[in-house]
Amino acid sequence: MAKDEKKLVEEITSMSEDFAQWYTDIVKKAKLVDYSGIRGCMVIQPYGYAIWENIQKELDRRFKETGHENVYMPMFIPESLLQKEKDHVEGFSPEVAWVTHGGAEKLEERLCVRPTSETLFCDHYANIIHSYRDLPKLYNQWCNVVRWEKTTRPFLRTMEFLWQEGHTAHATAEEAEAETLRMLNVYADFCEQELAIPVVKGRKTDKEKFAGAKATYTIESLMHDGKALQSGTSHNFGDGFAQAFGIQYTGEDNELHYVHQTSWGMTTRLIGAIIMVHGDDAGLKLPPRIAPVQAVIIPIAQHKEGVLEKAEELRDRLSQKFRIKLDSSDKSPGWKFSEYEMKGVPVRIEIGPKDIENNQAVLVSRTTREKVFVSLDNLEEEVGKLLDKIQQEMLDAALKNREEKTSVALSYDEFKEIVETKGGFVKAMWCGNEECEIRIKEDTSATSRCMPFEQEQLSDKCVCCGKPAKKMVYWGKAY
């Protein structure tokens, strides 16, 4: 097995050497994804899909707790329906897949495969919303969507991806704005609590907002290589879609009013964020709360009498409370150590003849690699405490990394130098004009990530043009 062990470790490129290759290696070696024969589409393998299932479960619970109901809309959008809202169709039509034939027959009207479902929800809402009593409508759907991307990378940018899209309709503008912010906070809380990923909450500039939205709010996270990742967005549409689709209700005042709408989404790209925020040169590092396997039991000298039986007993005991795997395959313990480290399993439990004699097991943490001996009598408690500790350590480390990689730029030269050399988030003042955003992007490839809710007055002048500043903006290169 010695050869295999070496091979396993060697095959993951080091982060500092080539971050993109490191990412690809992890995705493949940890068996999250296999490439498919269809350009830009991925096969999500069991280990990758189990992460998604845990994400779904936790997000869905939060959606239901906030009163949302799940529905399912058709995956096809007739061309005429897509065109009803002008900004929306301009934003999306360059990147949709078109169905033109059903069986041998040519369709009278082309259907696009949904890139997002605003138009379908609007069409449905126009059917079912009549009175103020029908409001609010708080719907969500879990589905696949397709965007015809030129260059793709597993999880981060794929032609087809999985997501949830919430779509709500409200009686007033105030309620829609409150919902938009409420769901952004649900997303931020989810990222920090479950994924151990700290995020910056803010509003997108007009240039970066969603096609058809009045306002787009975003949570932005920072990857290990200093690039930003938009991790979730929440849009306030005002009554723009309602006017385009004729979604009106009779109010308590007996007058007709347009509804005010929101939408918000999170996708499988979150798995990319988990990899790039937490991973290291040994491989993946999964936050305990969403890890498919929270602890792996590895028997030592498993051929010796009683070892496998004890390992199985521990598995059965611990499985009552945690997601546990026992690896009793004929590979060496050393190989297994590397394998599950690479797969990011938070806790390793070793149990061998000596441990059994001493009524103990060895717990090894994926974050600190610290080994501790614990009594078998309170194993559940110790494993639970260690998982909580790891979850917190991962959040702390991610926060520390983000802080180290967040800079302030007061001049444009400083700005350019930071983006080029250090990367990360750059906080800088902005005049509010799109020209400066465009110039910054051309000069540095950095884009405005968001105007954070927590504003600071770094200076009076736009970092780019020197004119009076209106907002502090987080800038950065992004995935």
Place this chain on the structure above:
Amino acid sequence: MAKDEKKLVEEITSMSEDFAQWYTDIVKKAKLVDYSGIRGCMVIQPYGYAIWENIQKELDRRFKETGHENVYMPMFIPESLLQKEKDHVEGFSPEVAWVTHGGAEKLEERLCVRPTSETLFCDHYANIIHSYRDLPKLYNQWCNVVRWEKTTRPFLRTMEFLWQEGHTAHATAEEAEAETLRMLNVYADFCEQELAIPVVKGRKTDKEKFAGAKATYTIESLMHDGKALQSGTSHNFGDGFAQAFGIQYTGEDNELHYVHQTSWGMTTRLIGAIIMVHGDDAGLKLPPRIAPVQAVIIPIAQHKEGVLEKAEELRDRLSQKFRIKLDSSDKSPGWKFSEYEMKGVPVRIEIGPKDIENNQAVLVSRTTREKVFVSLDNLEEEVGKLLDKIQQEMLDAALKNREEKTSVALSYDEFKEIVETKGGFVKAMWCGNEECEIRIKEDTSATSRCMPFEQEQLSDKCVCCGKPAKKMVYWGKAY
């Protein structure tokens, strides 16, 4: 409210008058589905989708208990991939949707929207299966599929539908056959235990089997109108796909072998089965185990002091154990009674001032409409017992209905008369020749539903041609 109440009841066509209209009325009035602007595609509304979520949860649990893992395959299949297995492409290509353009660009190769994913799983399996150590592969996926149907009906036959498709690969033919039958049994058990739908298990004739399969097994259920519904299928592919896609492994004997494969699926059409097996003229009747609302609390004289508070207290108590809804809207109790009866909620709980005085509530069963007074002290226990009783009553009633509508035909005249007048399942002997199946279909519209595992020797002769009989077959008109 009196007018509304009348309207609600009037709007459901009676079953005996027009079964198809009765079905459509329920689907619409119970808000399971809304029609969409896309031919043959449905909007699954919250109440319908919640049923599907409960189906998913229970099936998924069974799949995981039997060692299956969830994955996600691309939704597109390149034309050349679809064509790799000859029988399969012939079966499916007349009914697929073709994507020909991505954005403004014409594709070099057309992509079909998956009608089923055998070809994608095979492509992936050829990548990842190398050694006997890689077997078995027990994968499942939850997704949407598209089949370009000419005529469609909500849940029963739709262009797009939701389903799960299990795809497994095994070292030997025996293991594949065992898996095919194991999953058929999982399906049958699920239908009987969760949906209260009894099924006939058997094998499809060659004419009715899946495109590319060596053997297709099926569970067939009987609707209230005497038509059959294929409710789940499990296919043994032998090594046919493996040969077409080159899925080989090195055995313990160091030789190359082809894998043996299975696939099995259940779809949103199960919701159609629930409606048509259990419903009555008052509306839907949902089996407690998958009902989104197991009991609805309806306050009586809710304006009186303490009533609403007590109703809320009961909701909070019961929600610990059951799926509970409290309707405290300003509609009349009578309107609410009809509404939740129509929506098929198994148990209604009435609570009014007098009940509170007597420390009791009224429980009303959707099946028997029997009213019982129960003490509030052991409400959880009483509701639980009543839900179990209803679940059993529904299964018993469905079984009784199926038995009453199952006939034996010994002559072809008798066969034709039964199909024409009584409908239901007809058990009759068959020579094994496709000509007789075709003739029977032409003469009566009935098709062979399955060759049941429980064979009976009704006679020596084929009911159609009189030649020596090989098998007893269940025949019937089907959805």
